[in-house]
Amino acid sequence: AAGVIQSPRHLIKEKRETAxxxxxxxxxxxxxxxxxxxxxxxxxxxxxxxxxxxxxKGSIPDRFSAQQFSDYHSELNMSSLELGDSAxxxxxxxxxxxxxxxxxxxxxxxxxL
Amino acid sequence: KNEVEQSPQxxxxxxxxxxxxxCSYSVGISALHWLQQHPGGGIVSLFMLSxxxxxxxxxxxxxxxxxxxSSLHITASHPRxxxxxxxxxxxxxxxxxxxxxxxxxxxx
Numbered sequence: 001a002a003g004v005i006q007s008p009r010h011l012i013k014e015k016r017e018t019a020x021x022x023x024x025x026x027x028x029x030x031x032x033x034x035x036x037x038x039x040x041x042x043x044x045x046x047x048x049x050x051x052x053x054x055x056x057k058g059s060i061p062d063r064f065s066a067q068q069f070s071d072y073h074s075e076l077n078m079s080s081l082e083l084g085d086s087a088x089x090x091x092x093x094x095x096x097x098x099x100x101x102x103x104x105x106x107x108x109x110x111x112x113l
Numbered sequence: 114k115n116e117v118e119q120s121p122q123x124x125x126x127x128x129x130x131x132x133x134x135x136c137s138y139s140v141g142i143s144a145l146h147w148l149q150q151h152p153g154g155g156i157v158s159l160f161m162l163s164x165x166x167x168x169x170x171x172x173x174x175x176x177x178x179x180x181x182x183s184s185l186h187i188t189a190s191h192p193r194x195x196x197x198x199x200x201x202x203x204x205x206x207x208x209x210x211x212x213x214x215x216x217x218x219x220x221x
Contacts, residue, residue, distance in 0.1 A: 033208060042199070043156075045208040056207040088154050092209075101146060101161035102209060107154050 002026055004093050004105035012111045013081050021076040021108045025093030031055070032074040033102060034066060035090040043090060049074055050096050081112045116140050117212035119200050125218045132187040134215045136200030139181065146209060147174050147185045148199040156199070159185070190219045 005024040013019050025032050031050045035043040036059075045058035049068035060066070063081075068074045072093075078085060088109050092102040117138045126132055136145070147159040160167050160174040162183065167174050171190075176183040187194055195218050201209040 035209075035211075037154075042211040042213050043201075043209075045210070048207055058208060090156060101144075101158050102203075103158060104148075104156040107156070109154065 004091055004103050006089075006091050006105035006108050008108060009106060010109050010111075012113065014113050015081055015083060017081050017112075019078045019081060019110060021078070021089055021091075021110070023074045023076070023091030023093075023105060025072050025074070025091075026103055029093035029095050029103075030072060031094045031096045032068055032072070033092040033094075034060075034074070034076050035092065037088040037090065037107075038084075039087070046076070078110075083112050086110055086112045115213065116210050117200055117202055119198075119212040119215050121215060122213065123216045123218075125220065126190055128191060128219055128221050130190050130219075132190050132194070132217065132219075134185045134198050134200075134217070136183045136185070136212055137181060138183075138200075138202045140202065140204060140210070142202040142204060144203040145176055145183050146201045146203065147183070148201055148211075150197040150199060150214070152196075159198075187217075192219045192221050195219050 007022045033048040034046040037043040046060040048056045052068045066076045088107045090107045091105040094102045144163045149157045162176040171188045173186040197214040199214045200212040
């Protein structure tokens with residue numbers, strides 16, 4: 001069965017650079033969630049989208065923005081990167097109306113030097 | 114105090130032992146998830162519960178809504194079960210709030 005796809009899987013950036021992370025949900029899933037997991041920490045919710053509209057917002061810095069496109073894939077844009085942004089970024093998808101479980105992608109490991 | 118508390122934080126056991134990981138939460142939830150995270154970082158959803166009990170292979174998850182408590186049990190544990198097990202609660206239809214995880218190590 002198709003799973004959630006994230007790209008890239010690994011990314012190395014320098015401070016003050018920008019990064020774009022991509023998430024491709026499971027087919028027919030209409031909701032995408034982004035989570036950030038710092039080293040040794042619990043995953044923290046950043047933002048979610050349902051039918052291309054932002055549906056909930058968590059602890060996402062103002063330097064970050066995200067959107068969901070017409071094909072339901074989502075991109076997380078991160079600007080003015082800081083060392084503290086180094087983390088594992090997970091995307092998850094679900095089908096909202098059926099209140100299904102969230103399926104997680106493999107994550108993008110971002111390292112900011 | 115975290116909204117989701119897990120215990121124990123670390124657990125080491127011998128192969129074959131029966132394992133129990135507990136999760137307590139303090140908020141209203143629509144569902145509770147048990148997740149498994151391996152050293153490489155990938156997260157796998159094991160169970161989603163809103164009531165009662167679910168079983169999948171050697172894994173059993175229970176939830177008591179009145180007591181706001183859930184348990185994950187592993188029978189006949191195996192070294193390949195070594196991972197971090199995370200309890201996460203869903204509030205409404207949206208985001209998950211994660212517990213701090215339980216690091217399980219099963220020794221041969």
